Amino acid sequence: MDNDLEKAQDFNSYTSAQHSTWNFLYERQKANLQGKASRLNLRTLDEMSSSLTSKTIPNVADMVNQLSDKTGWSLEIVPGLIPPSDFFRLLSQKKFCTSTWVRRQDQVDYIEEPDMFHDTFGHVPPLMDCDFASFMHRFGEVGAALSADGRDHQVTMLQRLYWFFVEFGFIREEGEAKLFGAGIMSSFGETKHAWDLRDNLKVFDLEEVMATPFRTDVIQDFYFILNDIPQLEQDLNSWFEKTY
Numbered sequence: 209m210d211n212d213l214e215k216a217q218d219f220n221s222y223t224s225a226q227h228s229t230w231n232f233l234y235e236r237q238k239a240n241l242q243g244k245a246s247r248l249n250l251r252t253l254d255e256m257s258s259s260l261t262s263k264t265i266p267n268v269a270d271m272v273n274q275l276s277d278k279t280g281w282s283l284e285i286v287p288g289l290i291p292p293s294d295f296f297r298l299l300s301q302k303k304f305c306t307s308t309w310v311r312r313q314d315q316v317d318y319i320e321e322p323d324m325f326h327d328t329f330g331h332v333p334p335l336m337d338c339d340f341a342s343f344m345h346r347f348g349e350v351g352a353a354l355s356a357d358g359r360d361h362q363v364t365m366l367q368r369l370y371w372f373f374v375e376f377g378f379i380r381e382e383g384e385a386k387l388f389g390a391g392i393m394s395s396f397g398e399t400k401h402a403w404d405l406r407d408n409l410k411v412f413d414l415e416e417v418m419a420t421p422f423r424t425d426v427i428q429d430f431y432f433i434l435n436d437i438p439q440l441e442q443d444l445n446s447w448f449e450k451t452y
């Protein structure tokens with residue numbers, strides 16, 4: 209057990225109402241995702257099942273044990289959104305950020321700032337996949353280099369890549385469009401909305417994605433679909449070599 213994580217999470221402070229909100233969110237969303245989410249997401253959610261379950265709010269130290277055994281990733285507890293440079297630096301160290309607070313029952317359908325359900329149910333399972341874990345590590349290294357160098361425009365381009373893939377991307381599996389991004393995975397309404405648009409997706413082209421602004425305050429009105437995660441990592445490397 210990691211004592212720092214235990215202290216930072218204060219697991220015993222959660223109320224039974226918070227655990228039951230968690231249970232509701234998990235059960236409802238897992239059912240909602242069947243047949244719509246990528247196999248990558250559903251498989252890794254199952255692989256996390258000894259630490260990330262519907263029963264209780266997850267213990268961060270337990271999730272770290274599962275993740276680090278599989279792909280060497282870890283989690284860092286943060287109070288909320290952090291500056292991009294810190295976020296990139298942590299990713300470059302194979303650390304993903306999670307909050308530990310859980311939304312209230314009256315916020316199950318919409319929440320402005322990411323809570324623990326978004327950060328863990330949405331983001332953590334794919335980090336059990338070697339290709340995605342590798343992409344995220346490289347993304348962090350590239351972002352850390354560019355932000356340390358004050359390359360604000362390139363940092364914005366990376367944020368767009370993150371938004372349209374890691375948060376709201378589709379991926380193609382065996383010819384079929386499947387939901388992938390954490391912003392979709394963790395949202396009941398966005399799952400249904402995105403799924404309804406599955407026949408009308410934009411092909412994921414790194415340059416186009418990096419030139420496309422996004423809004424954080426509305427449901428998405430278009431989505432990109434990616435064919436191949438290792439190819440995206442290669443494309444990111446080529447872009448970095450050209451730009452840096």
Ligand SMILES: [Fe+2]
Pocket residue numbers: 322326327331375390391
């Ligand atoms: Fe997120």
